[in-house]
Amino acid sequence: MSLGEFDLIAKYFQRPARHALLGIGDDCALIAPTPGMQLAISCDMLVEGRHFLSTVDPERLGHKALAVNLSDLAACGARPLAYTLALALPRVDEGFLEGFARGLHALADAQGIELIGGDTTAGPLNLCVTVFGEVPPGRALRRDGARPGEALWVSHPLGGGIGDARLALEVFRGRLSLPGEGFERARAAMELPQPRVTLGLALRGLATSAIDLSDGLVGDLGHVLRRSGVGARIDADALPQSAVLAAQPLPWRRECTLAGGDDYELLFTAPATADAAVREAAHGAGVGVTRIGRIEAEPGLRVIDDAGQAVAVGQGFDHFKS
Amino acid sequence: MSLGEFDLIAKYFQRPARHALLGIGDDCALIAPTPGMQLAISCDMLVEGRHFLSTVDPERLGHKALAVNLSDLAACGARPLAYTLALALPRVDEGFLEGFARGLHALADAQGIELIGGDTTAGPLNLCVTVFGEVPPGRALRRDGARPGEALWVSHPLGGGIGDARLALEVFRGRLSLPGEGFERARAAMELPQPRVTLGLALRGLATSAIDLSDGLVGDLGHVLRRSGVGARIDADALPQSAVLAAQPLPWRRECTLAGGDDYELLFTAPATADAAVREAAHGAGVGVTRIGRIEAEPGLRVIDDAGQAVAVGQGFDHFKS
Structure with a gap:
């Protein structure tokens, strides 16, 4: 036919x-x-x-x-x-x-x-x-509104985290394997991302900047930092992770959360005094949010672990370089 | 680099x-x-x-x-x-x-x-x-407004016609050849179409339906006729042609004007009493227009020549059938 x-x-x-x-x-x-x-x-x-x-x-x-x-x-x-x-x-x-x-x-x-x-x-x-x-005029969330002292947040599924899409991709690439149910969950994160539309609406007037995670946390955060003329410090051990990802070796956990790509979660900043309001907005949207770091005046990104040690990170996904 | x-x-x-x-x-x-x-x-x-x-x-x-x-x-x-x-x-x-x-x-x-x-x-x-x-609300030109008795018009370059883009394509396909200057003109028609934005604006409130010619006159007119629930009669010998196309054998002239494709001219209908207003709109837009037929109540398209004989026509360009 x-x-x-x-x-x-x-x-x-x-x-x-x-x-x-x-x-x-x-x-x-x-x-x-x-x-x-x-x-x-x-x-x-x-x-x-x-x-x-x-x-x-x-x-x-x-x-x-x-x-x-x-x-x-x-x-x-x-x-x-x-x-x-x-x-x-x-x-x-x-x-x-x-x-x-x-x-x-x-x-x-x-x-x-x-x-x-x-x-x-x-x-x-x-x-x-x-x-x-x-x-409404003047109410759009933009990339250029982050200011020193503000908190940096990331959304994620309730009880889950970021990086699962990348984890599934690595299984398809043959670089690691996952148990059946864990693979299906990671695969759903990769193939069925849930756009955070309700959360985005709830963050109007609350978040000072926002971007969606498509190319990896470090790369996407870099866009916000450059456009806002600020820097940031994030705690690599504070990044939310699903149980499936948390069971992987540390290098994979770092890679998937910091430079994973294809998360389609929201990365956003809000005044340090607005924690309760941010959590309430997320609760209303049925989405988890985790505070992962803060905006600083000094340009550049500093990624540290719980021990205060610097963590080396990649540069995010570029469609012509990867 | x-x-x-x-x-x-x-x-x-x-x-x-x-x-x-x-x-x-x-x-x-x-x-x-x-x-x-x-x-x-x-x-x-x-x-x-x-x-x-x-x-x-x-x-x-x-x-x-x-x-x-x-x-x-x-x-x-x-x-x-x-x-x-x-x-x-x-x-x-x-x-x-x-x-x-x-x-x-x-x-x-x-x-x-x-x-x-x-x-x-x-x-x-x-x-x-x-x-x-x-x-403005309610002023968009649509495909479904043609009514029996109305005149059918096509735009074209001043002193030119439709079908030149197809003529150039046939040269690239090796099916015919053109003298150097004629080829360059036809090639410009194919590669540098001029969108009829000014004419479209001038036809608001004047044309009763419109479509742009992208897949060939017969095929594109068919969309207007079906959506408007009408038929049409066009005069194949009235279709505007450039000097380059007019110098080609009759079968090529018929093919290029009736089923050429890539013209990006406007095909539109207007009340039969509006000829002067249509010509004035086109003059103001610096574009030629030619009256090529009329809308009829009987469904279907009838293409005739100057002698009143029926002309067989193709069906226009379909990206999955051609």
Whole structure:
């Protein structure tokens, strides 16, 4: 069976418009932002073999393609509105498309947003999602607001931590092995990241800066520090870890938490006096948060362990250097 | 010399923000749409070997990647505001990036818009541009507004026509040859399409439906007819043609004008009484327009020649069937 471009869009991606004034099937999609609100826009391109493995369950891939973009909205404290999808496919594979669309639509439904347009073409597998959200003027969380003396926080699953996605990747790479259940949990962290949209909204007016963890804690924190013109000290032993990661040798624990990548948790700063408010915001969002260090005036990042010793760290993930 | 992802963005794509409240370098870009206006969004993905040849001048490719998206805004009668770019590159090729960015920025500057964000990654060459524009509520040109008795129009360069892009493609394919100057003109039509943004704005309140020609006249007109629930009759001999195309054998003239693709002209309908107003709008926009047929109640498309004989036509370009 051969589906053409327009059949393919209609069959898998077109659903009745809810919020959109004009959805899939015209030259443009039309949406009506709330008058006076600012529009937050983010765009991520996912390439096979680099952002996902060719063996990934298509449903999980659909989830992740949207989740990593929603994570950017979360890091800005924006409320998601809608998204577009551009898709290059080597061939029309209905099994792939059916699962991919299911994962995509399920997360979109959970977030109350809809696919408003996009493009499909033949080509090496490539997924490009662009998301749109709203934020009141001047209330967006940015990377440049961290100030000396503030506390540095990271979100994570309740009872879990950061670094599990990297742990799963290392299993796929054959560099370590995990017991069955532990592997499935780490794999879910890698393949089914949960965008912290509710937490991002709750942090508006509370966090002074925020970024989502996509390239690894050290690399992503570096963006905040440079843009804010500050430095930081973090306690490597304070980084939250799942039981699966905590059972690994120390070098892997360090690598996965400090430079893991693909966490899609929020890294944010808040006044040192705001601990209770931060914990309350996280509780309301059903997410864990851990205070991992502090912002300092001296530029650069200092990572120490519980014994006060400096910990050597990598530089985070760069798509053209790794 | 090796540039990383962040260096690459900074060197080639980051410029001082003008309209954007927050541009490249944060989790999201922020823009402030004019309160009460609707937001028009369009997204096109361009793949090497399918949407452009590997030999294309990078500067022209930069122009075209943005132009084809602006053409969608034009077809909606939307005023361009900003755009994002996601780019997968097999390797960091500074010669390519320098030229590509130059072509992109030149067209953006000419349209008064700016690059507000995006993504870069390693991968098979893939360009995904998403554009944002504004339109007053209820004033967007759509595909579903054509009514029986209305006139059907197509835009084109002053003194030129449609189909030249396809003509150039056929030269690259080795299926025909053109004299040097004629080839350069046809090639410019293919590689440097001019989005009809000014015309689209002038057609608000005048055109009853519009679409941009990307997949070929017959195929694109079919979208308008189906969504509007009408049919049409067009005169194949009335289709505007450049001197270069007019010198070709009849079958090539028919193929290039009726099913050419990559024209990025506007195909639109207007009341039969509005001819003078349409010509005035086009004159103001510095663009040619030709009346090529009429909308009829009977579904389907009837293509006839000057002698009143039916002309057989193809079905337009489908990215998974061609």
